[in-house]
Amino acid sequence: xxxxxxxxxxHGSTELLDxxxxxxxxxxxxxxxxxxxxxxxxxxxxxGFTTVKGNCDFYGDFPEETMVEVDEFKxxxxxxxxxxxxxxxxxxxxxxxxxxADIVCxxxxxxxxxxxxxxxxxxxxxxxRLPRGRRERSYVILELNEGNASLSVFDVDQGEIxxxxxxxxxxxxx
Numbered sequence: 001x002x003x004x005x006x007x008x009x010x011h012g013s014t015e016l017l018d019x020x021x022x023x024x025x026x027x028x029x030x031x032x033x034x035x036x037x038x039x040x041x042x043x044x045x046x047x048g049f050t051t052v053k054g055n056c057d058f059y060g061d062f063p064e065e066t067m068v069e070v071d072e073f074k075x076x077x078x079x080x081x082x083x084x085x086x087x088x089x090x091x092x093x094x095x096x097x098x099x100x101a102d103i104v105c106x107x108x109x110x111x112x113x114x115x116x117x118x119x120x121x122x123x124x125x126x127x128x129r130l131p132r133g134r135r136e137r138s139y140v141i142l143e144l145n146e147g148n149a150s151l152s153v154f155d156v157d158q159g160e161i162x163x164x165x166x167x168x169x170x171x172x173x174x
Contacts, residue, residue, distance in 0.1 A: 002071050003027060007049075007139040008034035008079075008107025009127035011056065014045035016128045016156055020139060021048065028141065030070060034107035034125065035062070035079030054079035054108065067099060071144050073170070076101035080108030080124075089122060096120050102170055103142070103149070112138045114151050114166055121149055121170050128156055136161060147171065 005028045010017055021031065035054025039046055041061055053062035057079075065078040076099050083092040086109045096104050103121045111133045112126030126138035136155035143150045153164035 001143060001145040002029045004030040004032060004070065004075075004142045004144070005139065006032045006034065006105050006123060006125045006142060007128050008105075008125050009036045009054070009110050009129060010038070011036055011127075011129045012038040013129050014039065014043065016137070017045040017049075020128065020156065021045075024141065030068070032068070032075075032077055032105055034077060034105050035081075036107060050077060052077050052079055055081040065095075067101065073102045073144060074100055076104040078104065078106050080106040085109055085124075089117065092122070093117055093120075096122075112136070112140075112153065112164075114140070114168075116168055116170075119171055121168050123151065 005024050031049040033049040033051040035052045036056045037046060038056050040059040050066060050068055051062050052066055053064050068075045076096060085092055085106055105123050110127035110130055111124060113124045115122050125140045128137045128139050131137050139154050141152045149168045149170055151166045153161045155161055
C-alpha cells in the first residue's frame with residue numbers, strides 16, 4: 001500500500017505547505033504539487049515534493065509535466081493550463097493516452113474533483129489557498145493498493161472530509 005499526498009495552487013503560501021507536510025509526513029510515501037506554488041525550486045517548503053510548473057510559476061525552473069511511477073502505476077503530473085482544463089478534459093485525455101498514464105494529477109481550475117475517464121483516474125485536488133466552487137482549502141491523499149485506489153479529501157483547517165472520500169478500481173498500464 002502506498003499513499004500519495006496531492007496539492008495544487010498554493011500561490012506563495014509556504015505556511016500551508018509546511019502545515020500539510022508536517023501533518024502527514026509519517027503516513028505518506030510521496031508528495032506531489034500540481035503547480036502554481038509561486039516558489040523557487042530551492043524553497044524548503046517544496047522539499048520532498050514532485051512539482052510541475054503552473055501558469056503563475058515565474059520563479060522556479062520546474063518541468064511542464066512529469067511522470068511518476070508508483071507501484072507499477074504511471075502517474076502523469078501537470079498543472080493543466082496547457083491543456084485548457086477549465087473548459088474540458090478532452091485535451092488532457094489525449095495527453096494521458098499519449099503517455100500511457102494510469103492516473104493524472106492536475107490543478108489550475110482550483111476546483112476539487114476526481115473521476116474515471118476511459119479507465120484512467122483524473123484527480124484535481126482543488127486549491128489549498130484559493131478554492132473555487134467550495135469553501136474548503138482542499139488537498140487529497142491517494143492510497144494505492146493492488147489495483148484499487150481510494151481518495152481521501154482533506155480541508156487544511158478541518159481535516160478529513162469523510163463524505164467526499166471515494167474508491168476506484170484502476171488497471172495498471174502495460
